[in-house]
Amino acid sequence: MKRFLYEVSESWKIAAAQMRSNLTRSTLTALGVIIGIIAVTLMGTAVNGISIGFDKSMAVLGDDVLYVTQWPWKPVDDWWNYRDRRKIKTEYAETLNRMISATPNSNLVVAVPTSNLMRSVKYGGNQVDNVFVLGTTSDFIVTSTIDCTVGRFFNELESRGGANVVVIGYDVADALFPSESPIDKLVLINGQLFKVIGVNARQGTFLGLFSWDSMVAMPLAAFNKYFSAKTESDVRVKVRDKTRLADAKDELTGLVRRVRGLPPEKKDDFSINEQQAFKSTLDPVKNSIAIAGLFITGLSLFVGAIGIMNITFVSVKERTKEIGTRKALGARRRTILLQFLIESTALCLLGGFIGLAFAYLMCFGVGKAFPSFPIHFSVGLVLISMVVSMLTGLFSGFAPAWTASRLDPVTALRYE
Amino acid sequence: MEIRNSDRPRGPVVIDIENITKDYIMGEEVVRALRGVTLQIRRNEYIAIMGPSGSGKSTLMNMLGCLDTPTSGRYEFNGKNVAEMDDDELAAVRNREIGFVFQTFNLLPRSTSLRNVELPLIYAGIDPERREARAAQVLADVGLGDRIHHKPNELSGGQRQRVAIARALVNGPSIILADEPTGNLDSKTGEEIMELLENLYQSGNTIILVTHERDIAAHARRTVHLRDGLIESDHAGFVPELDLPVAG
Numbered sequence A: 001m002k003r004f005l006y007e008v009s010e011s012w013k014i015a016a017a018q019m020r021s022n023l024t025r026s027t028l029t030a031l032g033v034i035i036g037i038i039a040v041t042l043m044g045t046a047v048n049g050i051s052i053g054f055d056k057s058m059a060v061l062g063d064d065v066l067y068v069t070q071w072p073w074k075p076v077d078d079w080w081n082y083r084d085r086r087k088i089k090t091e092y093a094e095t096l097n098r099m100i101s102a103t104p105n106s107n108l109v110v111a112v113p114t115s116n117l118m119r120s121v122k123y124g125g126n127q128v129d130n131v132f133v134l135g136t137t138s139d140f141i142v143t144s145t146i147d148c149t150v151g152r153f154f155n156e157l158e159s160r161g162g163a164n165v166v167v168i169g170y171d172v173a174d175a176l177f178p179s180e181s182p183i184d185k186l187v188l189i190n191g192q193l194f195k196v197i198g199v200n201a202r203q204g205t206f207l208g209l210f211s212w213d214s215m216v217a218m219p220l221a222a223f224n225k226y227f228s229a230k231t232e233s234d235v236r237v238k239v240r241d242k243t244r245l246a247d248a249k250d251e252l253t254g255l256v257r258r259v260r261g262l263p264p265e266k267k268d269d270f271s272i273n274e275q276q277a278f279k280s281t282l283d284p285v286k287n288s289i290a291i292a293g294l295f296i297t298g299l300s301l302f303v304g305a306i307g308i309m310n311i312t313f314v315s316v317k318e319r320t321k322e323i324g325t326r327k328a329l330g331a332r333r334r335t336i337l338l339q340f341l342i343e344s345t346a347l348c349l350l351g352g353f354i355g356l357a358f359a360y361l362m363c364f365g366v367g368k369a370f371p372s373f374p375i376h377f378s379v380g381l382v383l384i385s386m387v388v389s390m391l392t393g394l395f396s397g398f399a400p401a402w403t404a405s406r407l408d409p410v411t412a413l414r415y416e
Numbered sequence B: 001m002e003i004r005n006s007d008r009p010r011g012p013v014v015i016d017i018e019n020i021t022k023d024y025i026m027g028e029e030v031v032r033a034l035r036g037v038t039l040q041i042r043r044n045e046y047i048a049i050m051g052p053s054g055s056g057k058s059t060l061m062n063m064l065g066c067l068d069t070p071t072s073g074r075y076e077f078n079g080k081n082v083a084e085m086d087d088d089e090l091a092a093v094r095n096r097e098i099g100f101v102f103q104t105f106n107l108l109p110r111s112t113s114l115r116n117v118e119l120p121l122i123y124a125g126i127d128p129e130r131r132e133a134r135a136a137q138v139l140a141d142v143g144l145g146d147r148i149h150h151k152p153n154e155l156s157g158g159q160r161q162r163v164a165i166a167r168a169l170v171n172g173p174s175i176i177l178a179d180e181p182t183g184n185l186d187s188k189t190g191e192e193i194m195e196l197l198e199n200l201y202q203s204g205n206t207i208i209l210v211t212h213e214r215d216i217a218a219h220a221r222r223t224v225h226l227r228d229g230l231i232e233s234d235h236a237g238f239v240p241e242l243d244l245p246v247a248g
């Protein structure tokens, strides 16, 4: 064991000396790995960024909230079976809340109705089109990740009274109020004036997935007063214990059936969704992007590895006599194997390290230039890159190192 | 063939080979480098192996040094059958029991004298402090105490060969095998190296030396002549006449 350690440390020294004395050659060879690691790492940051973007968008839905909707959150082949379902009414929420409070040990906390449509929002000369206008109750904050950085969400009083107040998303605030505080300003939606009482924290948009940044929320009573047009409604219900989501789902199904007055023999004519369902639809997409991206960039790393393999073969050839001498002095096969493996690994690690440094700078630059670009550099990624470089080194060094270790000592000593 | 047994040292047998042959297959042709060599070498002998070029001297040395395996015949090193040793055991024997000195020195070009001499100690698993102390000590013993941090290209040929000898000695081997150690040196430097080997012999080492040169072989206490892969003569002392074809 001790001998092994001495041999390893000796090999590292030899590897360092070898790189120093063949500086140009080592640098050129390492370049392949540098480029490979840059490519893989950048792709890694992008995949990371995409993943985080997905998760952030998903987080909007909340992992402890069930959504009662007409359509299920997954692709359906038999859309005609869903089309004629009765609409989900916002009034269900009140009935559900009464039932929940009447149920001892209920798995559900509170039901919140929401209605929405798309409208333009105006302030002064500024206008934002296609804003997601949401009518809900003051309980909404319980079910969502909404977080007012400026101002506040509307309270129960405003909610019940249907006050003309709105909480606006970050991008809406940014577009309408580029240089002043939005609080207490009156914005125009559908010809009606609403007072801005809060601005939601920035969430970031990602691949066009839903984001709070481009929404406006108001009390449902006000919403119903002014927007009689066709609206989408659903009811969301907060769950007490998210580890018992299935129980909560069963309970809620029962309650909604009662609200809808469904006789036992009839099938459910509504859907209950949770974040997870959405995730399992999107995850395969996310994963295929990751796999395809990493595979393609992995090829460039593979080319780098071939370069290292080649140079290690050259190194073995050049130092055949040295290998013979080492064997004559008592080096065992595995000593020689180890020595060349460490040489190729050292080269790859060096390349990996430089590549990582470049990738980091590039990420930093891209992040500064395009803040919305999904790119994310993490400690995990650094570790993975170093491990990948090391594996590349072991992979590319193995064949030459094996050849070296099997050399016949006499033949090696005779080599000129 | 005449052997004067009375002059032989009576130490334990280190090398015992019997009817060793070595064939090299070169395509269709078989080169019979050794054709049946029998030899016993005891502790603290000083042997010169002589013979014309191609007579199999280096082949025999490689065999004795456990670098090569015979095609047939028996080889016992310190009473152990070499044919039964696996690769790691052979490496261990080469590491601890045999010190090689090459004609071309075979030093690692980018390492200092100290690091070169340390190499066998690394393979023996000696810890760094003892390793360095031991290597420095042996270098001082061969007269290079002031050259331990020099690299081979900063040393003269004679000094390089001294480093190589220090490297061969550092693990305290049973035998030292030197294949034409003075072949790349001028005669004065060669004499200095031979003086060093003489000192090693005097202090109890066993030395096997391959050489072409009579004055070099004259340092040995026993001379073995090879011809065409066979032992032609094996004499105590140096017998120059026998370097010529034997008449009767």
Ligand SMILES: Nc1ncnc2c1ncn2[C@@H]1O[C@H](COP(=O)(O)OP(=O)(O)OP(=O)(O)O)[C@@H](O)[C@H]1O
Pocket: A411, B024, B025, B026, B031, B032, B033, B051, B052, B053, B054, B055, B056, B057, B058, B059, B060
């Ligand atoms: N690896 C090999 N493959 C084929 N033939 C070889 C090999 N090694 C040695 N021989 C042959 O074996 C014979 C003995 O070679 P060896 O090197 O032992 O001679 P030598 O006595 O050391 O000669 P020199 O004095 O020139 O060094 C020669 O004919 C040589 O050509």
Ligand SMILES: [Mg+2]
Pocket: B057, B058, B059, B179
């Ligand atoms: Mg020879």
